[in-house]
Structures are given as C-alpha cells and as structure tokens.
Amino acid sequence: MAVLKDTIIIKDLAKTFYLKSETKEVLKDINITVKENEFLVLLGPGQCGKTVLLNILAGLDAPTGGEITFVNGRPPMGDLGVVFQRYALFPWKTVMGNVEINQKFKGKSKAERQAAAQKYIELVGLQGFENSLPKQLSGGMQQRVGIARAYASESDIMLLDEPFGALDAQTRYSMEDEILRIWEKDRRTVIFVTNNVEEAIYLGDRIILLGGHPTGVKKEYVPDLPRPRNYTDPAFLKLRNEIVANTDLVL
Amino acid sequence: MDKAKNKKRNLILLSILGLVLFFGTWELLVHVGVISERNLCAPSTAVQTFLYKLTNTKPDGATLFAHFFSSIKLSLAGFVLAVVIGIPLGLFMGYYKGMDSFFTPLFEVVRPIPPIAWIPIVILTLGIGFKAKVFIIFISAFVPCVVNSYLGIKLTDPTLIDVAQTFGASRWQIFRTICIPSSMNMVFTGVRVSLAASWSTLVAAEMLASTKGLGYMIQIGRNLIRPDIIIVGMLTIGLVGALMGWVLSLFEKKVAPWRYK
Amino acid sequence: MNDKVKKLLYGLLSVSSLALFVVVWVVLSHAEGTMLPTPTATFSRFIDIMQNPISKATLPVHIWVSLRRVLIAFLFAVVIGIALGVGLGWSEKFNAFFGPLFEMIRPIPPIAWIPMIIIWFGIGETAKIVIVFIGAFTSIVLNTSAGIRAIDPLLISAGKVLGANRRQLLVDVAMPATIPAILAGIRTALSSGWMCVVAAEMIAARQGVGFLIVRGQEIGDTALIVVCMLAIGIVSALLSLFLTKMEGVLCPWQFSKTQ
Numbered sequence: 001m002a003v004l005k006d007t008i009i010i011k012d013l014a015k016t017f018y019l020k021s022e023t024k025e026v027l028k029d030i031n032i033t034v035k036e037n038e039f040l041v042l043l044g045p046g047q048c049g050k051t052v053l054l055n056i057l058a059g060l061d062a063p064t065g066g067e068i069t070f071v072n073g074r075p076p077m078g079d080l081g082v083v084f085q086r087y088a089l090f091p092w093k094t095v096m097g098n099v100e101i102n103q104k105f106k107g108k109s110k111a112e113r114q115a116a117a118q119k120y121i122e123l124v125g126l127q128g129f130e131n132s133l134p135k136q137l138s139g140g141m142q143q144r145v146g147i148a149r150a151y152a153s154e155s156d157i158m159l160l161d162e163p164f165g166a167l168d169a170q171t172r173y174s175m176e177d178e179i180l181r182i183w184e185k186d187r188r189t190v191i192f193v194t195n196n197v198e199e200a201i202y203l204g205d206r207i208i209l210l211g212g213h214p215t216g217v218k219k220e221y222v223p224d225l226p227r228p229r230n231y232t233d234p235a236f237l238k239l240r241n242e243i244v245a246n247t248d249l250v251l
Numbered sequence: 252m253d254k255a256k257n258k259k260r261n262l263i264l265l266s267i268l269g270l271v272l273f274f275g276t277w278e279l280l281v282h283v284g285v286i287s288e289r290n291l292c293a294p295s296t297a298v299q300t301f302l303y304k305l306t307n308t309k310p311d312g313a314t315l316f317a318h319f320f321s322s323i324k325l326s327l328a329g330f331v332l333a334v335v336i337g338i339p340l341g342l343f344m345g346y347y348k349g350m351d352s353f354f355t356p357l358f359e360v361v362r363p364i365p366p367i368a369w370i371p372i373v374i375l376t377l378g379i380g381f382k383a384k385v386f387i388i389f390i391s392a393f394v395p396c397v398v399n400s401y402l403g404i405k406l407t408d409p410t411l412i413d414v415a416q417t418f419g420a421s422r423w424q425i426f427r428t429i430c431i432p433s434s435m436n437m438v439f440t441g442v443r444v445s446l447a448a449s450w451s452t453l454v455a456a457e458m459l460a461s462t463k464g465l466g467y468m469i470q471i472g473r474n475l476i477r478p479d480i481i482i483v484g485m486l487t488i489g490l491v492g493a494l495m496g497w498v499l500s501l502f503e504k505k506v507a508p509w510r511y512k
Numbered sequence: 513m514n515d516k517v518k519k520l521l522y523g524l525l526s527v528s529s530l531a532l533f534v535v536v537w538v539v540l541s542h543a544e545g546t547m548l549p550t551p552t553a554t555f556s557r558f559i560d561i562m563q564n565p566i567s568k569a570t571l572p573v574h575i576w577v578s579l580r581r582v583l584i585a586f587l588f589a590v591v592i593g594i595a596l597g598v599g600l601g602w603s604e605k606f607n608a609f610f611g612p613l614f615e616m617i618r619p620i621p622p623i624a625w626i627p628m629i630i631i632w633f634g635i636g637e638t639a640k641i642v643i644v645f646i647g648a649f650t651s652i653v654l655n656t657s658a659g660i661r662a663i664d665p666l667l668i669s670a671g672k673v674l675g676a677n678r679r680q681l682l683v684d685v686a687m688p689a690t691i692p693a694i695l696a697g698i699r700t701a702l703s704s705g706w707m708c709v710v711a712a713e714m715i716a717a718r719q720g721v722g723f724l725i726v727r728g729q730e731i732g733d734t735a736l737i738v739v740c741m742l743a744i745g746i747v748s749a750l751l752s753l754f755l756t757k758m759e760g761v762l763c764p765w766q767f768s769k770t771q
Contacts, residue, residue, distance in 0.1 A: 055669075058673050059672075059673070060669050060672060060673065076675070077672055077673065077675050078673070078674055078675015078676070079675065080673060082670075082673040082674075084666060084669075084670060086666055088666045088667060088669065088670035089670075090667065090670075090685065090688070090689075091689075091765040091766070092688040092689070092691070092763070092765045093688075101674055101684070102674045102675055104684075105674055105675040105676045105677070105680050105684070106675055133764065133765050134765070135765055149674070153674070153675075262604060262605070262608040263608070265605060265608035265609050266608045266609065266611065266612045268609065269608070269609040269610060269611075269612060269613055270612055270613065273613055289631075290631060290632055291632075348518075348522055349521075349522065349525060351522075352522040352523070352525040352526045352529075353525045353526065353528070353529045354529065355526070356526050356529050356530050357529050357530070357533055360530075360533070360745075361745075362745075363744075363745040363746070363748040363749040363752070364741050364742075364744055364745035364748070365703075365706065365707040365710055365744060365748065366707075367623075367707055367710055367711045367714065368710055368722075368725060368740065368741045368744045368745070369741070370714070371714075371725050371726060371728060371729035371737045372547075372548075372729075372734060372737045372738065372741065374729060375547045375729060375732065375734055375737070376546075376547045376548065376734075447621075450621065451621030451622070451623055451624070454621055454623050454624050455621075455623045455711050458623070458626065458627075458715060459714060459715065466624070469624060469627045469628075470627055472627055473626075473627035473628075473630055473631060476631060478628070478631060481627045481628050481631070482628070484624070485620050485624050485625070485628065486620070488620060488621065488624045489616075489617070489618075489619040489620035489621075489624070490619070492619040492620070492621065493619040496619070
C-alpha cells in the first residue's frame with residue numbers, strides 16, 4: 001500500500017463551554033492526523049463530545065484552543081459533506097430537492113445540479129424515489145438520502161456523525177455494508193463517528209478511541225482484517241475485547 | 252464573556268430607542284398639529300387623563316377604578332364558572348366514550364358560534380344585567396376549556412396507560428393518576444386561552460350593552476369624541492389582560508412547574 | 513360482536529343528544545312568556561330572509577358583505593403579519609427594536625380598538641377592514657415569530673454545512689420550516705377575524721351578518737337572531753374546514769396522512 005498523504009491535521013484541539021454558572025471543558029489535547037481517502041472512525045462513549053469535535057471540523061463551532069489544518073486549505077461552508085444522526089433532511093423537500101440543495105445554494109443551474117443529484121441518488125440506490133417526501137421513506141432510506149446529499153457536495157472529505165445511531169440493528173448492518181460499498185465506489189476521506197465498537201471495527205481503516213474527562217485521544221487501533229470483515233472472526237473479537245477494556249463506561 | 256454582555260446591552264439600548272422614538276414621534280406629531288387632537292391625544296395627555304380618571308367620575312359616570320372593578324368582577328365570575336364546569340366536562344368527554352358520543356355533537360353545534368353572536372339573544376332573554384353578561388362570558392371561556400381538556404386526555408401517551416394496566420390499575424385510577432396529570436399541559440393552555448377570551452368578550456359585551464365597565468368607558472369616549480378617554484381605557488384593558496395572564500402564569504408555576512424549565 | 517353493539521350504542525347516544533337538544537329547544541320555546549323562537553318559526557324566518565331583503569340585502573348578501581371584509585383584511589394581515597413575524601423571530605436587532613412596542617399593543621383585545629378606529633376611519637368599509645386586520649394580524653405575527661424561534665437547530669446546522677448563505681438560510685430553510693406554525697396562526701387569525709367583523713358590524717354597520725343580528729335584537733325578532741347565530745356559526749365552521757384542506761395542500765409533509 002502506498003503511503004497516504006495527510007489531509008487534515010488536528011493539533012492540540014480544545015473546546016471549553018462557558019456557561020452562566022460553570023465552565024465546562026469538553027475536549028482537550030486532541031491530536032489526530034487524517035489521511036487522504038482513509039476510512040477513519042472516531043469511537044467514543046455517548047456524550048463524550050464527539051459531536052462537538054465533528055461540529056468544529058464542519059465549521060459549525062469554533063475551538064477554544066489548538067487548531068485544525070486542512071492541507072488543501074479550509075473548504076468554505078458547503079464544501080464539506082456532513083451526515084447527521086437524526087438525518088436533518090428538509091421535510092418539505094423531495095429526495096431530489098434534498099440532494100440537489102447543496103449545488104442549488106452554490107448557484108448551479110437546474111439541469112446541472114439535478115444531473116449530479118441523480119447520480120448520487122443512484123449511488124445510494126434510491127432511484128425511483130426521487131419525488132418522494134422524506135416522511136414517506138423508512139429510516140434507513142432517509143439516511144441514504146442524507147448520505148447522497150452529503151456526497152452531492154462533491155467534497156473530498158465526508159463527516160458522518162453517528163449516521164446509523166437511530167436505525168434498528170438489521171438496517172444498521174445493511175447500511176454499514178452500504179456505506180463501505182459507496183466509499184469503495186467513490187473514494188473520499190471519511191471521518192465516521194460512532195459509539196458502537198463492532199461498527200467501528202467493521203468499518204474502520206483506523207479507529208481513534210476517545211475518552212477521559214475532558215475527552216482526549218486514548219488510543220489508536222488499526223484493524224488488520226481484510227474486508228468484508230466478519231463479526232465472529234476470532235481476530236475481530238479479540239480486537240473488540242481489547243477496545244472495550246479500554247473504553248470508559250458511561251452509565 | 253464580555254462580548255455577550257456587550258451585545259445584550261446593545262439590544263436593551265435598541266429596545267429603549269424603539270420605545271422613545273415611538274412615543275416621541277407620537278407626542279411631536281400631535282403637538283405640531285399633524286395629528287388633530289380630535290383624532291388622537293398626545294401620550295402626555297393620556298397620562299394626565301389617566302391620573303384625572305383615578306379620582307374623577309367625569310365624563311363617563313365612574314372612576315377608572317370603578318369601571319375596572321365592575322369589569323373584572325364580571326369577567327372573573329364567567330371565567331371561574333367556565334373553568335369549574337368546562338375542565339371536568341372536557342376531561343370526562345376525553346376519557347369516557349359514552350360522554351364523548353353524547354356531548355360532542357352538541358358541542359360541535361355551539362362551538363363555531365363566536366361568543367359575541369350570543370349577545371343579542373341573551374340580552375332579549377336575560378336582559379342586560381349581571382346574569383346576562385356572566386352567561387356570555389361563560390360561553391366564551393367555556394369552549395377553549397372543554398376543547399383543550401378533551402384533547403389533553405386524548406393525547407395521553409398510550410404506553411403510560413398500558414403500564415398502569417399491567418400494574419392492575421382500575422379504569423378510574425388510570426384516569427385519575429395517569430390521564431389527568433398528563434393532560435395538565437393542555438388544560439393550562441385552555442385556561443390561558445379562556446382567560447383572554449373572557450376578557451375580550453367582556454369588553455365587547457360592555458360596549459354593546461352596559462352602563463359601567465371599561466368597555467362602556469371607551470364607548471362613551473367615542474360618543475364624546477374624547478380620544479384620551481379611549482386611549483386610557485384601551486391601555487387599561489390591555490394592561491389588565493396582561494396582568495391576569497401574568498398572575499395565571501405564577502399560578503401555573505406553582506401547580507405545573509414542568510411547564511417551565 | 514361486542515364491539516358492534518358498543519358502536520351502535522355510541523351512535524345512538526350521539527343521535528339522542530341532538531334529539532334531546534331539539535326537544536329542549538321546542539319545550540323552552542313553547543313555555544309561556546318566553547322570547548325564544550320555536551324551531552319551525554326559526555326555519556320559516558330563514559326561508560323569509562333568503563327572499564325578502566333587510567337593509568337591501570338577503571341573508572346570503574349579508575354573509576358575503578361580512579366575508580368580503582374579512583378576506584380583504586386577511587390578505588393584508590397575512591402579508592404584513594408574516595413579514596413582521598419573520599423579522600421578530602429571525603433578527604435579534606429587529607426584535608429588540610419592535611418587540612417591546614408589539615408586546616405593548618398585543619394584549620389589547622381587537623374589539624377594544626373599535627371606538628378608536630371609528631373615530632379615525634368613520635363607520636365605513638375601511639374601519640371594518642382595519643378592525644378585522646388588527647384582530648387577525650397579532651396571532652399571525654405571534655405564531656410566525658414563535659415558529660421561527662422554534663425551528664429545530666439541526667435543520668439550521670444542516671443548511672449551514674450545505675452552504676446556505678444567510679438569505680438562503682432564511683428563504684430556503686427557516687421559512688419553509690415555519691409554514692406549519694404560520695398556518696396555525698392563520699387558523700386562529702381567521703376565527704378571530706370573523707369574530708371581529710361580527711363585533712364591528714354589531715356596533716356600527718348598514719349591512720353584514722353582525723348588523724342583521726343587532727337589527728333582530730332592535731325589533732325583537734328572536735327568530736332572525738337565531739338564524740344569524742346559526743349562519744355565523746356555519747360560516748365559521750366552513751372557514752375552518754377550508755383551512756384544514758389548505759393545510760394539506762400547502763404543507764403536505766406535515767398534514768397529509770399518506771404514509
């Protein structure tokens with residue numbers, strides 16, 4: 001395997017919230033280097049600040065310390081693909097309307113943006129549902145729309161914030177395969193946030209385990225397992241136990 | 252943080268600026284004569300009239316306080332009656348299918364008629380006294396109380412009812428311990444709407460047929476072309492309405508603290 | 513089987529309640545010295561007013577006169593109300609400047625404006641339209657601004673990461689997300705506007721259902737009053753039905769039931 005280029009360098013990142021009565025340190029000393037076109041998983045227990053980290057990466061929030069360097073320069077708003085846990089689809093827009101909106105905001109012509117949107121709708125396997133409203137779709141299909149919408153940004157970097165967290169187990173497994181299929185077909189740098197250890201091992205080229213108070217990087221794992229991975233593979237289970245032993249329990 | 256504080260201060264200044272500009276322009280326009288005093292009094296005149304009306308009965312027959320007292324008595328009587336009858340009725344209608352089938356058709360006949368449209372028939376059958384007005388206010392406050400209490404029960408989370416059933420609760424126990432508490436949110440919304448409706452209906456009733464009250468006062472103001480009397484009356488009506496809403500929210504905070512974080 | 517019997521029983525209860533209503537009405541209206549008209553007298557009064565005009569108008573014309581006032585005022589209230597509501601909900605500065613003024617005027621019931629409006633505009637068409645406007649305007653402003661403030665912040669975040677500028681965020685994200693709240697405001701506004709027109713016409717008018725009902729009171733024609741009450745109620749129910757249909761059309765993602 002060729003040596004991968006760096007694409008995002010997160011250095012000494014910290015985030016503290018100043019509330020009325022208290023100051024809350026959420027993130028501290030986060031150092032992560034993201035490689036080009038890798039599938040990076042950020043694994044951490046619930047409420048540990050993963051979403052805060054992702055919001056900072058997405059440009060929705062500013063860090064209170066440290067810095068994030070995008071090797072090719074910070075992309076402007078709208079040039080990063082973001083997938084949200086609760087889908088965040090626009091309920092009044094059809095599937096097509098949702099997927100094309102990024103390019104609409106950018107002022108692309110109708111023909112151009114719809115052609116692009118069509119491509120990504122087909123990529124996630126939703127052809128035939130272009131004119132459906134989100135509420136007419138199942139949870140898994142809604143999240144496919146979310147993924148297509150993020151892909152339509154044509155960004156090299158995709159941020160996924162627990163994208164399958166709201167789905168039932170069955171759908172979740174098939175969506176995990178789906179995201180790998182999409183990623184292999186249309187390679188981009190993926191930063192995938194999850195609180196699910198199996199999901200992390202199943203998907204990740206690299207897994208960054210987050211934890212501690214305030215949250216920092218605990219450890220990095222590189223699953224040396226060929227894809228498609230098998231949940232019952234002894235090596236898979238061994239790694240799983242190792243990670244679980246290192247994870248902070250949140251009750 | 253300093254930045255947030257600064258921003259807050261600026262917003263408050265902006266609010267003050269808005270009010271000062273509004274009243275300043277108004278005062279100026281009347282003094283310069285752009286607005287005739289027959290059409291609108293200056294804010295300063297309104298303040299004078301307000302002070303005058305605190306102790307004087309001219310030109311509308313009673314002091315401001317007497318008008319206020321007459322109005323509030325009527326509106327509270329009708330409102331309380333509506334709450335006492337309307338909330339239990341709505342709760343029962345929501346819970347017992349039989350009550351629902353019996354009362355809902357009746358209710359649907361009465362509901363769309365605005366309370367004001369009751370005034371003529373009530374005046375002809377009950378006169379223009381205390382009873383007649385309380386009845387009209389009762390109708391206006393009754394409808395929202397029933398509707399919201401009814402909806403509150405209907406919107407009870409079925410899971411909660413299932414849980415209670417598996418614990419062996421009787422139907423009446425479920426009603427009392429699950430449905431009523433969970434409907435309180437809607438009930439209070441209803442009470443709030445009722446209070447506003449009873450107050451505004453009262454003003455209408457007093458304007459149409461009365462010899463006292465704030466509605467009567469502004470009606471006289473119109474007959475005498477005294478904008479200052481009307482403005483003082485309107486602002487008093489608005490202020491009393493807002494105050495009643497405020498008292499209700501204090502009460503709510505005591506009884507249903509979960510409505511406020 | 514048991515369910516069927518139950519259903520029948522409940523149906524019978526509904527019918528019997530309406531039957532009871534009519535019986536009570538008949539009994540009360542036949543009591544000695546009562547002013548209440550009998551159902552038959554009310555019905556024949558209805559037939560009569562459909563053909564023989566009062567103040568140059570039959571009942572449908574009076575209804576139309578009132579409705580027209582509501583619709584014109586409503587048009588203004590919707591346009592101005594939404595604009596102001598969006599301003600109050602979207603811009604902190606706009607809200608700081610106009611919010612306190614609006615809060616000061618808001619608690620005054622629209623009906624209490626009638627005397628002032630009559631002094632300003634006389635008792636013609638304009639006065640009535642202005643009164644209905646005031647009645648409809650406040651609830652549209654309130655619901656719009658509350659709706660804008662209550663938008664799921666996630667949708668705003670999504671709009672931002674998708675590259676919306678501030679104008680696009682308002683027009684393409686915030687405004688559509690607020691439509692259900694605006695429609696709720698319009699519903700309140702329509703019933704309040706209808707009430708205001710009746711009130712305004714009762715106080716001073718030459719035509720309209722509010723005028724007609726007061727005429728009934730002046731000449732002691734209780735049958736006419738009851739006819740008017742029912743007409744006012746039916747129009748108000750129809751308006752609300754119309755809005756329910758509109759909600760399904762304007763906002764299918766929220767109101768249409770198809771899954």
